[in-house]
Amino acid sequence: MSPTEAMPTDLKQAALDYHALPKPGKIATEITKPTRTQRDLALAYTPGVAEPVRAIHKDIEAAYRYTAKGNLVAVITNGTAVLGLGDVGALAGKPVMEGKVVLFKAFGGIDAFDIEVDTHDPDEFIETVARIAGGFGGINLEDIAAPHCFRIERELRERLDIPVFHDDQHGTAVIICAGLINALRIAGKRLEDARIVCLGAGAAGLASMHLLTTLGAKRENILMIDRQGVIRSDDHRANEYQREFAADTDRHTLADACVDADVFVGVSGPDLLTADVLSTMADNPIVFALANPDPEIDPALAHRTRDDVIMATGRTDYPNQINNVLGFPYIFRGALDVHARTINDAMLTAAVHALAALAHEPVPDSVLQAYEVDTLSFGREYFIPKPFDPRLIDVVPAAISQAAIDSGVARTDQAVRP
Numbered sequence: 457m458s459p460t461e462a463m464p465t466d467l468k469q470a471a472l473d474y475h476a477l478p479k480p481g482k483i484a485t486e487i488t489k490p491t492r493t494q495r496d497l498a499l500a501y502t503p504g505v506a507e508p509v510r511a512i513h514k515d516i517e518a519a520y521r522y523t524a525k526g527n528l529v530a531v532i533t534n535g536t537a538v539l540g541l542g543d544v545g546a547l548a549g550k551p552v553m554e555g556k557v558v559l560f561k562a563f564g565g566i567d568a569f570d571i572e573v574d575t576h577d578p579d580e581f582i583e584t585v586a587r588i589a590g591g592f593g594g595i596n597l598e599d600i601a602a603p604h605c606f607r608i609e610r611e612l613r614e615r616l617d618i619p620v621f622h623d624d625q626h627g628t629a630v631i632i633c634a635g636l637i638n639a640l641r642i643a644g645k646r647l648e649d650a651r652i653v654c655l656g657a658g659a660a661g662l663a664s665m666h667l668l669t670t671l672g673a674k675r676e677n678i679l680m681i682d683r684q685g686v687i688r689s690d691d692h693r694a695n696e697y698q699r700e701f702a703a704d705t706d707r708h709t710l711a712d713a714c715v716d717a718d719v720f721v722g723v724s725g726p727d728l729l730t731a732d733v734l735s736t737m738a739d740n741p742i743v744f745a746l747a748n749p750d751p752e753i754d755p756a757l758a759h760r761t762r763d764d765v766i767m768a769t770g771r772t773d774y775p776n777q778i779n780n781v782l783g784f785p786y787i788f789r790g791a792l793d794v795h796a797r798t799i800n801d802a803m804l805t806a807a808v809h810a811l812a813a814l815a816h817e818p819v820p821d822s823v824l825q826a827y828e829v830d831t832l833s834f835g836r837e838y839f840i841p842k843p844f845d846p847r848l849i850d851v852v853p854a855a856i857s858q859a860a861i862d863s864g865v866a867r868t869d870q871a872v873r874p
């Protein structure tokens with residue numbers, strides 16, 4: 457039985473009530489200026505509002521000074537890969553997008569709007585986003601299925617001079633890399649030698665394996681798998697993005713691939729890693745079962761199967777939550793603080809190392825209280841910071857802003873937080 461099937465009905469009902477009451481949805485807008493008097497209105501609206509209009513007309517960079525642009529991110533989806541639920545359509549993706557808006561605000565202090573674009577045509581999607589992007593300081597693409605997500609992100613990056621960031625690719629990649637650096641240390645293994653199996657060769661899988669190789673993982677040690685099996689160089693079905701990882705191997709199935717593997721990364725769907733297959737992995741196997749809401753293997757089953765397993769999921773209710781919530785609020789915070797034009801690999805790498813290092817530091821009491829535990833210290837049950845860690849907002853954005861400045865993509869060389 458998967459964890460969600462095991463989820464009590466009252467929790468499912470509580471989730472529906474949470475979203476419905478006391479008023480529908482999870483977000484609203486907030487006014488930041490006085491609006492009580494005739495004079496307030498004359499400033500906020502006509503005639504006063506004409507002054508910032510003229511200033512921006514003369515110099516578009518003035519939008520950062522006179523509008524909410526600099527602290528505003530659009531969370532945009534087409535609903536084609538919503539969590540692990542698949543192509544549920546743009547509107548059904550809205551609760552997740554509102555959720556991302558909540559997390560941007562709660563963890564990053566960033567204002568965000570969710571936008572659901574109802575099209576399966578990547579060109580229509582790109583055109584829609586490009587035309588509304590100017591009012592935002594950044595674009596967070598969310599839950600857009602591979603392979604369209606790759607072209608959508610590349611073309612929008614080329615067209616826009618604000619960060620365009622596909623969270624499921626790069627946010628996930630950052631957290632997987634940070635978690636894996638630390639998990640490998642616990643296992644007593646090196647990234648350079650690790651034999652890695654990645655189940656899911658879509659947005660999250662391909663971006664994560666790509667970032668891992670830039671950090672030292674060997675491409676020849678990685679096997680990528682989708683519904684058809686291992687992506688091999690002698691089959692011709694791989695798309696242009698998967699071909700980077702097409703392997704010279706006679707292993708065809710997930711079971712073949714996992715024999716003696718050091719690491720399993722699951723970014724696919726529920727209950728796909730069986731106990732039998734986990735049994736064949738190398739000693740101290742690292743299992744990141746990251747599909748949401750149901751992981752590739754129930755952690756309880758994994759621990760019953762192997763007492764040496766080093767385990768993480770994408771969920772909040774188990775130890776070691778490898779989830780992009782640890783990434784996007786802080787990555788955008790660091791980027792917005794220096795009005796960055798883009799988010800590049802140097803910034804992602806800075807985030808990886810900042811997150812990995814923080815897990816080695818003593819854990820603040822507020823985190824222990826939030827998780828109702830007496831102690832947490834670096835080890836099998838804690839190798840990635842908790843989302844409620846109050847140090848994240850200082851440590852990660854600072855590393856991102858500095859990397860943006862050093863790599864020449866910041867508009868200012870001093871971080872300014874609105």
Ligand SMILES: NC(=O)C1=CN([C@@H]2O[C@H](COP(=O)(O)OP(=O)(O)OC[C@H]3O[C@@H](n4cnc5c(N)ncnc54)[C@H](OP(=O)(O)O)[C@@H]3O)[C@@H](O)[C@H]2O)C=CC1
Nearest residue numbers: 539540602656657658659660682683723747748770779780
């Ligand atoms: N913890 C976290 O922070 C994150 C977790 N995820 C999770 O990762 C999963 C994938 O997301 P994303 O990459 O955006 O989606 P995509 O649609 O881009 O890719 C999904 C990939 O998973 C493969 N897959 C799906 N079901 C199976 C299966 N039964 N057997 C083998 N392969 C399968 C697909 O193969 P095929 O093409 O053959 O169908 C495809 O390669 C989701 O469950 C999502 O919740 C994603 C981002 C962040």
Ligand SMILES: CC(=O)C(=O)O
Nearest residue numbers: 538539540624748780
């Ligand atoms: C966490 C997330 O972004 C996902 O599962 O799609």
Ligand SMILES: [Mg+2]
Nearest residue numbers: 539598599624
């Ligand atoms: Mg997502």
